[in-house]
Amino acid sequence: MLRCKKLARFSASGGIIGDQIAGCQWWLRLIGKDFKRTDYAIGGESATMRAEERNGVNAVSLRLWFLVVLVIAACACTRRGQQPEDLPTPAEFDAVATAAFQTQNAPPPGFGEVSFAQVDARLNDLAGWRYVVQLEFDGTFARTTRETSANASAEVWYNQLASSRRVSVQTRGELIGDEDTTYEAVRLGPDAFLVRNEICLANAGTDAETAADLSAGNLVGGVIRGTPTGLHATLNGEESWQYTFTYEDLNLPNIILEGDGRVFFTSGELWVAPEHNVVTRFYVNIELENARIFDRQLPVTGTVIIRYDLYDVGVQPNLTVPFGC
Known part of the structure; x- marks a missing residue:
């Protein structure tokens, strides 16, 4: 203008x-x-x-x-935003909270996934330790009402400096044998000793060596693949992280399914101490149908409980020749 x-x-x-x-x-x-x-x-x-x-x-x-x-x-001219699929997908609160929790409580680098097919793997790299392991079954013979059970437990000590190892084993139940058995085996360097039912077997030979070298991995197996849950705690004196797994991730050497056998995985947890790269706890509960355990010929149906705990990491026990040998 x-x-x-x-x-x-x-x-x-x-x-x-x-x-x-x-x-x-x-x-x-x-x-x-x-x-x-x-x-x-x-x-x-x-x-x-x-x-x-x-x-x-x-x-x-x-x-x-x-x-x-x-x-x-x-x-x-457009219906964009008017259809449900056009709306942004809302994040599920539980999923977001879980992801945040796992991130904040993630295990140290290198331990995002772990594998311990033998639950006692890498223990011999430590100066000393003690663990307790147990495998228990309670149920019936398959397709019958006849009850049966089995329980095998072991306590193991190790001293790396002295090249010594002590194993104390207890077994009971007809699936394992006709009689309940208790034995102790000790390895001191190249020598091995075996005590069965409080009697030292002087000429045990390779049996003493085999018994002294018994491992938890041979009894209960372990986990092929474990993923972190975000939980960590001081467990049995060691800072440990918890891992989860499925039945397919398990290695169970003493459980064999028959042709139509089935397994129902009830629960399980694996705890690992990254400082030592060893398992501090391994628990499993499963239900079996038509399976053989402890290499027995008759299949069974029932509940299997596995327990493993590691203690006294770094402690070197004083192991000697068993009493009576």
Whole structure:
């Protein structure tokens, strides 16, 4: 508007170009004003240019309403956002909380997944320790109502410096043998001793060596693949992290399914101490149908319980020749 007035004054002294006036008219129309030239004179000290506003406010309002209608029409052309699948998927609170918890309590680097197919693997790299392991079965012979049971437990000590090892074993139940058995085997360097039912067997030979080398891995197996749960605690004196697994991840050497045998994995947990890279706890509960345990010929149906705990890591026990040998 101001520019048009300046052009008009300039024309009074030297003339004005019509295209320039037309340009001013276009601008005034754009902002809602109707430019009308009512008087124009050349040759005097001034030139008069009168502008009138014709329905200026109404023109602006109409243009705004027109823009609103265009926007609404454009939105109506698509159904985006109106269908359930168009909405952003809400994050499940439990999943988010679990992920955050696992991240905050993740085990040290290198222990995102672990594998201990033999639950007592890597123990011989430590100066000393003690563990207790147990495998228990309670149920019936398959397809019968005849009850049966079995229990095998062992306590093992180890001293790396002295190259010594002591194993104390107890077995009971008809699946293992006709009689309950207790024996102790000790290895002191190259020598091995065996005591069965409180009697030292002087000529035990390889039996003494085999008994002294009994391992938890041979009895209860271990976990082929474990994934962290985010839980960690001081367990049996060692900072440990918990891992979960499925039945398919288990190595159970003393359980063999028959043709139509089935296993129901009830629960299980694996605890690992990253500082020593060893298992501190291994618990499993499973239900069996038509399976053989302890290499027996008759299949059974029932419950299997596995327990393993590691204690006294770094402690070197004083192991000697068994009493009576």
